Amino acid sequence: MGDLRWRDGSEERLLAVLRSATDRSTASDELASHITDWPSRYHLDRRRTNLLRPLSIGPGMTVLDVGAGTGVNSRYLAEAGASVVAVEGDALRAEMAGVRCQGLDVEVRVGSATSVTRDSNPEGFDLVVCIGVLEYAGTDPDAFLSHLASLVRPGGALVVAIENQMGLAYWLGADEDHLGRPFVGIAGYPGDTGGIRTHSRAGLAGLLSGAGMSAQRWLYPFPDYKLPVAILTDDAYRVPDAVNFVDQIVGPPVDRLRMGASAGPDSRASHRELVAAGLGPDMANSFLVVAGADQAAVDTACGGDVVAWRFTGDRRSCFMQERRVTSVAGRCVIDRRRSFPDDPQPTEPSWLSLRPAPASPTDYLAGPNLEQTALACLRAHDLTGLGDVLARFDAFMAGLAGPPSDDAAPHPYLPTGSTAVLPGDCVDLGLDNLVPLVPLGDEGGLTLIDDEWSAEGGIDRELAAIRAMWKLAWVTVASGTDHPWPRTATIDEISVSLMGLLSGSVGADPLERLYAAEAELLAVVAGGSPADHLENLRTAGRRSVAGSSGSPLAAIRSRLSWLRRLPGGRWLARATRGH
Missing domain, CATH: 3.40.50.150 (Vaccinia Virus protein VP39)
Known part of the structure; x- marks a missing residue:
């Protein structure tokens, strides 16, 4: 040693x-x-x-x-x-x-x-x-x-x-x-x-x-x-419907x-x-x-x-959280808590805030969430079935949308001119956070889970839809899912295709609008510069199922990532990518 x-x-x-x-x-x-x-x-x-x-x-x-x-x-x-x-x-x-x-x-x-x-x-x-x-x-x-x-x-x-x-x-x-x-x-x-x-x-x-x-x-x-x-513990593999449960807790199991x-x-x-x-x-x-x-x-x-633990990603310490799934009287409940509870919440004014954790554990809702159902349709190359899933998502958003309040101040996810606005707790309105109350195909609503963030004044419906489709495209590529499009299709391209399956319009230049808003959100949540987050989002959007980031070229790019810290570094880093 x-x-x-x-x-x-x-x-x-x-x-x-x-x-x-x-x-x-x-x-x-x-x-x-x-x-x-x-x-x-x-x-x-x-x-x-x-x-x-x-x-x-x-x-x-x-x-x-x-x-x-x-x-x-x-x-x-x-x-x-x-x-x-x-x-x-x-x-x-x-x-x-x-x-x-x-x-x-x-x-x-x-x-x-x-x-x-x-x-x-x-x-x-x-x-x-x-x-x-x-x-x-x-x-x-x-x-x-x-x-x-x-x-x-x-x-x-x-x-x-x-x-x-x-x-x-x-x-x-x-x-x-x-x-x-x-x-x-x-x-x-x-x-x-x-x-x-x-x-x-x-x-x-x-x-x-x-x-x-x-x-x-x-x-x-x-x-x-x-x-x-x-x-996970061994008990995680023994819960009823363990396949969906483990899949939801783990997500893509391989980096x-x-x-x-x-x-x-x-x-x-x-x-x-x-x-x-x-x-x-x-x-x-x-x-x-x-x-x-x-x-x-x-x-x-x-x-x-405790049956399983799930941790949030790379955030500022005051925003990092964990979920503990425990078994109580034969049912699973979720206890959300801060990873570093002694770290004070930010005092500076912000349009985005972390909602307090529920006072008591909440029930885990068994069964596949909407993301799991959408991925199953993608694997089967079933665009009709996928359209049905997205129609259900669309209908849920329509039921929540309303006009902006008169005193709502604009922010990255509520730009000036928004006409259809979702409640502020819909920041993470992705398919992974929507659980059907009844099986797909039956009449029934959806339940929004894990609504940990709140945006002051609400969320623009179009941006919420664009973000949800980009997240679905990201998890499709991150998992290596055999989707209906060419294997070389990038996250950006897949997300645009998914947006085309929605019944409602997402407006012009959807990815540019998403990236601009998401970079500002990440600057609040993770710290750092919106410009750096914007660059990272664009890089992520170019990934595809066929393009392994473990390639020699990707390794070289990773080693040269330090260039961004130099004056003019973002231009130098982009140059190493040939863009």
């Missing part, structure tokens, strides 16, 4: 960022503002610590963070009140961890996991956390896990996160994350891999049991354990932007079939395992009745 194989080339720059930062907390918007590429995202993105949210961490606990890297997880654990020993094999990364965790109860040690012993830590640890390290344990993972297990005090637990050797992403052709080649893991790691390997569920369960950790709770982060947006060699077939459809066949847990992309000598230890570290 003392060699340079851990490094990704970003360390010196990010060390300078950490040293100069006035806010190094897990919630830091300041650190997140320095994300420009994959390495900086990995080290600075707050979604890294979503992985730890199912764990019970609190004051008085002692935690060993094995392979602590730049201290992302160590910082989170210490902020939760734990006393942390962070051991890291690379001296530069250990220095970064020390800077990040300065002022907290974190002891950073340079060395390997085996350098920590019961002689130096006779009481052991309540938790030993091993995230993304086991795959580098060489040819004797049994001995490595046994050593970690020996550091767990009685009643404590070992937490392991690792990619699944048999994960869906790898079967769809994604590059093996550590070796950069497709199918090498599912072929049994033939040839010389330098001792690097992941494990299947059965294989990892056996290794943990062999280390004396036979009581285990398995969780499944999506799209992987590095930046999870959803985490096609990072797949590498191949874009593969429809990942979302493939995932649905796996869940239906009872193979969901065995073929999840990643594992998060909480293991102990007995069930009481596991329950202490990760108990409760």
Whole structure:
């Protein structure tokens, strides 16, 4: 663990960022503002610590963070009140961890996991956390896990996160994350891999049991354990209508932007079939395992009745939220809460605000949402059926629309001249947030769920429709859906085709109007410059099912994304795309 194989080339720059930062907390918007590429995202993105949210961490606990890297997880654990020993094999990364965790109860040690012993830590640890390290344990993972297990005090637990050797992403052709080649893991790691390997569920369960950790709770982060947006438990695969439930919580199960060699077939459809066949847990992309000598230890570290977690995307910390789905008396309910509740809400006036979470959990509405039904029509190349779905969406909007109020001030989603306006809580009126009260084809209405935002004065109906169609086009491409149009059709082109299926007009230049409004919305929600968000939206709009963003050209573009930070940088970045 003392060699340079851990490094990704970003360390010196990010060390300078950490040293100069006035806010190094897990919630830091300041650190997140320095994300420009994959390495900086990995080290600075707050979604890294979503992985730890199912764990019970609190004051008085002692935690060993094995392979602590730049201290992302160590910082989170210490902020939760734990006393942390962070051991890291690379001296530069250990220095970064020390800077990040300065002022907290974190002891950073340079060395390997085996350098920590019961002689130096006779009481052991309540938790030993091993995230993304086991795959580098060489040819004797049994001995490595046994050593970690020996550091767990009685009643404590070992937490392991690792990619699944048999994960869906790898079967769809994604590059093996550590070796950069497709199918090498599912072929049994033939040839010389330098001792690097992941494990299947059965294989990892056996290794943990062999280390004396036979009581285990398995969780499944999506799209992987590095930046999870959803985490499932085994119970998530057992709820009634588990196929639709899991699909709604996870969404696209594979990050096609990072797949590498191949874009593969429809990942979302493939995932649905796996869940239906009872193979969901065995073929999840990643594992998060909480293991102990007995069930009481596991329950202490990760108990409760939560079935699944869903996290919001990249936002300002004051807007980041999570949804916890719990099972209560045989039914699922959703508890929405802020990820960083101590962060104050913005005080500056804004046309967009985050609505308070419901005072009590709300019922999960079973069955396919409108997006799932639309995707099924797209896969079947059934434009007639898709038209019926969109007609239902149209009718729902028509029932809500009305004239603007006399005192409504214009804003990006309510431009001057709007004649048909939806209520302010319809910001996220997408097909994914509409659930039929009765099956499609029967008479009945829709229910709007997850209405977390409010726009002052309401939302222009045309812009709401355009946004909903662009979101459907985006998820179509992100999932690799086999839609009725050419595989080279871009998100922009698909969204225009979808708009053509709506009964109501969306007006002239729909994409230009959408991008202008959405860039301003993202500047409020995520921070940053509307100009940068506009550029990113245009880039996203050019993606297609056929155009894998894992291509060599896309990789070059990603590495040159730092050009945007220079004077005239947006022009330089565009030049690298040939536009």
